[in-house]
Amino acid sequence: MPPSALSKLQSAVTQVKQVNVLKSTQVEDSPAIKVCVRVRPFIKEEVEGQRSGGECKLCIDMPSETQVRILNFDDPDDDSRAFEFDRCYWSHSKDHPFFATQETLQTELGEIMLEHAMNGFNNCIFAYGQTGSGKSYSVLGGKDEERGLLPRVVEGLFDHFAKLPQGATYKTLVAFMEIYNEQIRDLLAPADSEIKKLEVKQHPVLGTIIPGLTEAAVASCEEVLNLVDYGTQMRHVSATAMNATSSRSHCIFTFKTSLTEPDQPSKVSQTHLVDLAGSERAGRTKATGDRLKEGAAINQSLSTLARVISELAKSAKTKKKPNPPFRESKLTYILKESLCGNSKTVMMAAISPNFTDYDETLSTLKFSQSVKQVQTKAVQNAVNMSSVEAQLRAELNALKSQLQAIQDPQASDELSFLKRRLEEQEQLCAYYGKDWDSLLAEERSRMDVRRTSLHPSALHPAAQLRTLEKKKIKESLSSDEDMEEDDDVESFTCSLLMLGKPIDEAPPEGRSSFVAPIRSSLAVVGPMAQKLLSQGQKMQSELLNRRLEELAAAAAEAMGLLNGAARSEGLLSLKVLVVADPRDDQTFEAGLVVQASAESSLPSSWAWPRQETGEDAGKVQTQSIDWCSGNELKKRLAWLKQNRSEVSSKSPADAWMISAHATSGNQQMQQLQRQNAELERRLAEMESRLKAGEGGDSKAHSVNKENDPANLRQQRAREAAKAISASFETAIGALDAAQVALQKVEKR
Numbered sequence: 001m002p003p004s005a006l007s008k009l010q011s012a013v014t015q016v017k018q019v020n021v022l023k024s025t026q027v028e029d030s031p032a033i034k035v036c037v038r039v040r041p042f043i044k045e046e047v048e049g050q051r052s053g054g055e056c057k058l059c060i061d062m063p064s065e066t067q068v069r070i071l072n073f074d075d076p077d078d079d080s081r082a083f084e085f086d087r088c089y090w091s092h093s094k095d096h097p098f099f100a101t102q103e104t105l106q107t108e109l110g111e112i113m114l115e116h117a118m119n120g121f122n123n124c125i126f127a128y129g130q131t132g133s134g135k136s137y138s139v140l141g142g143k144d145e146e147r148g149l150l151p152r153v154v155e156g157l158f159d160h161f162a163k164l165p166q167g168a169t170y171k172t173l174v175a176f177m178e179i180y181n182e183q184i185r186d187l188l189a190p191a192d193s194e195i196k197k198l199e200v201k202q203h204p205v206l207g208t209i210i211p212g213l214t215e216a217a218v219a220s221c222e223e224v225l226n227l228v229d230y231g232t233q234m235r236h237v238s239a240t241a242m243n244a245t246s247s248r249s250h251c252i253f254t255f256k257t258s259l260t261e262p263d264q265p266s267k268v269s270q271t272h273l274v275d276l277a278g279s280e281r282a283g284r285t286k287a288t289g290d291r292l293k294e295g296a297a298i299n300q301s302l303s304t305l306a307r308v309i310s311e312l313a314k315s316a317k318t319k320k321k322p323n324p325p326f327r328e329s330k331l332t333y334i335l336k337e338s339l340c341g342n343s344k345t346v347m348m349a350a351i352s353p354n355f356t357d358y359d360e361t362l363s364t365l366k367f368s369q370s371v372k373q374v375q376t377k378a379v380q381n382a383v384n385m386s387s388v389e390a391q392l393r394a395e396l397n398a399l400k401s402q403l404q405a406i407q408d409p410q411a412s413d414e415l416s417f418l419k420r421r422l423e424e425q426e427q428l429c430a431y432y433g434k435d436w437d438s439l440l441a442e443e444r445s446r447m448d449v450r451r452t453s454l455h456p457s458a459l460h461p462a463a464q465l466r467t468l469e470k471k472k473i474k475e476s477l478s479s480d481e482d483m484e485e486d487d488d489v490e491s492f493t494c495s496l497l498m499l500g501k502p503i504d505e506a507p508p509e510g511r512s513s514f515v516a517p518i519r520s521s522l523a524v525v526g527p528m529a530q531k532l533l534s535q536g537q538k539m540q541s542e543l544l545n546r547r548l549e550e551l552a553a554a555a556a557e558a559m560g561l562l563n564g565a566a567r568s569e570g571l572l573s574l575k576v577l578v579v580a581d582p583r584d585d586q587t588f589e590a591g592l593v594v595q596a597s598a599e600s601s602l603p604s605s606w607a608w609p610r611q612e613t614g615e616d617a618g619k620v621q622t623q624s625i626d627w628c629s630g631n632e633l634k635k636r637l638a639w640l641k642q643n644r645s646e647v648s649s650k651s652p653a654d655a656w657m658i659s660a661h662a663t664s665g666n667q668q669m670q671q672l673q674r675q676n677a678e679l680e681r682r683l684a685e686m687e688s689r690l691k692a693g694e695g696g697d698s699k700a701h702s703v704n705k706e707n708d709p710a711n712l713r714q715q716r717a718r719e720a721a722k723a724i725s726a727s728f729e730t731a732i733g734a735l736d737a738a739q740v741a742l743q744k745v746e747k748r
């Protein structure tokens with residue numbers, strides 16, 4: 001940017017800053033980052049040997065609530081090392097005097113964070129440690145008593161709001177993002193929305209911002225927890241899509257609150273809860289020197305965090321102005337304020353108790369020690385909210401006049417820079433200009449979009465695999481229209497539906513599962529699904545129950561059509577049910593399938609389980625004749641509605657199977673069948689014309705064979721017939737290939 005424009009821009013920014021009403025009414029005395037350590041119990045994987053070869057040797061000791069020691073069994077000369085921290089939490093065994101539960105953390109850390117937030121102080125807690133050391137357990141936790149800090153703090157927040165005096169108002173915005181390989185991903189964006197490239201920016205009025213990141217307006221604890229659920233699932237989505245695992249991405253949950261009590265300026269605050277990627281990747285230990293490079297490549301953020309901390313710690317000792325490389329990674333840029341600016345910050349170092357993790361634990365403790373020296377400058381944020389909007393508008397106007405002032409046609413870089421800023425600024429103004437109720441309403445409708453936008457194929461690798469397989473088959477059939485992708489949606493939908501509702505049909509005798517040999521309806525629901533249920537996937541089960549209701553209505557309509565009064569033969573019943581295999585604890589696939597049963601025997605290649613009528617053949621029996629997916633049911637219903645006359649004389653079961661054949665299979669095959677019929681018709685026509693030609697022109701034929709027009713016509717007709725016959729053969733070949741491919745699909 002040319003210096004003239006730069007200086008104009010700077011002066012505009014300064015003007016804006018001059019009207020900045022952010023006041024520091026209370027400044028804390030350079031509080032250092034508070035560092036806590038938590039040691040987890042031995043976990044199943046350690047006890048069973050997957051994680052540590054079965055070796056469980058406790059190498060951590062906690063002589064006091066502020067001291068932790070690590071023991072080196074390999075080197076008797078290496079004295080045990082002791083570290084002093086602000087607080088040490090022993091969660092390894094319940095019989096220890098300093099045993100700490102999730103509740104302990106909430107009382108000692110969560111409630112203090114809440115108090116800070118309510119008083120207008122920014123907060124941050126970040127969990128640091130190697131993979132599997134207990135970071136997510138502390139931040140997110142599990143169910144009920146195992147709930148981590150995040151849900152507990154959110155609950156506390158809304159409890160606090162409920163107790164506010166009359167006339168007080170509050171507003172809360174939440175954001176949830178993850179960073180993997182230096183890409184920021186918005187975990188609250190609807191799953192099918194366009195993926196935006198998110199960048200961290202410094203704004204003269206608002207400080208650190210990420211334009212485009214969803215900041216959801218929320219009014220209740222439940223709304224926040226739904227968003228956390230959604231974001232957590234999106235994290236799995238991105239983990240699959242990006243080939244990452246949660247231990248290699250950082251997850252940042254942020255809530256901003258604004259609390260206004262009568263006749264007082266609003267107290268605004270921002271709280272970050274951060275679950276960092278597994279620190280072993282940063283490879284800062286001597287023992288893992290080679291991993292240093294890998295760590296930097298895989299997780300630039302974490303290695304930059306280490307350098308930032310080291311620089312800040314050094315400057316705390318030397319009292320020299322630090323120059324930490326905040327901008328070198330997204331994580332440190334986002335957390336800049338939390339690491340050395342306006343924030344009360346806590347680091348939670350999670351450590352493994354096991355000697356096999358000695359190196360990583362020692363490294364975590366050393367790093368935590370250096371963090372203890374870092375100081376922040378927490379300031380109480382008392383703000384006049386309407387003036388924030390005014391400042392934003394002033395900034396917008398300043399930018400507009402900057403833009404108008406650029407006359408130089410060569411200054412295209414400068415122009416595009418200012419235009420981009422202007423655009424962002426306009427968005428910010430529009431956002432901050434909105435009233436709270438419309439923000440809340442917008443957010444609620446976005447929540448509905450989120451509910452329906454979770455694409456299951458992205459949620460589970462097994463489902464993804466199926467999609468890939470389908471894609472391959474699709475390619476082999478070279479058809480664009482065939483095999484709708486939403487089959488996956490359905491099978492996923494069903495699996496979770498299963499969570500909310502018991503299977504309403506017992507498996508056939510001698511089997512512990514149903515297996516429906518129809519495409520895309522094979523369904524398995526294992527303990528993994530049960531586990532999801534226990535974790536309370538409320539949002540999905542609502543969605544899934546809706547899907548069940550929708551399909552049950554379609555089944556009722558189809559039955560009404562098929563079992564109409566005019567029919568005399570056995571009635572057909574359609575039942576929507578979940579097919580499950582409770583034995584399988586690995587696979588997590590499921591299907592909501594429609595079972596068709598008829599009152600008379602009907603041999604069908606589609607029928608399963610095939611039940612022979614045997615001795616009772618004379619009696620009216622209900623027999624399962626067909627299974628199909630919910631999507632197939634809908635297609636068949638639509639077909640039946642349009643083709644009533646075609647099936648009016650058939651039995652309900654026959655009519656059902658006709659609709660099945662009419663709508664099933666791939667469209668390419670149907671197209672080929674249509675082409676074949678057309679070719680057959682044309683071939684027959686040609687043959688009859690040929691015959692007619694041969695008879696009628698026989699006289700002329702003998703007179704002048706070569707030039708006779710009738711002879712020429714015949715000749716051309718023969719050639720055409722040959723060509724048609726050849727293409728007919730090709731079509732038959734293609735039809736065969738398509739049938740083979742279809743059979744493969746059906747087998748799957």
Ligand SMILES: Nc1ncnc2c1ncn2[C@@H]1O[C@H](COP(=O)(O)OP(=O)(O)OP(=O)(O)O)[C@@H](O)[C@H]1O
Pocket residue numbers: 039040041043091129130131132133134135136137138246247248276277278350
């Ligand atoms: N304090 C604790 N009490 C009981 N179980 C714990 C505790 N801390 C961790 N665990 C268990 O240890 C296992 C690993 O914990 P967690 O997933 O939180 O590790 P992590 O550090 O977040 O791992 P990653 O970096 O891979 O995400 C989990 O099964 C968790 O339930």
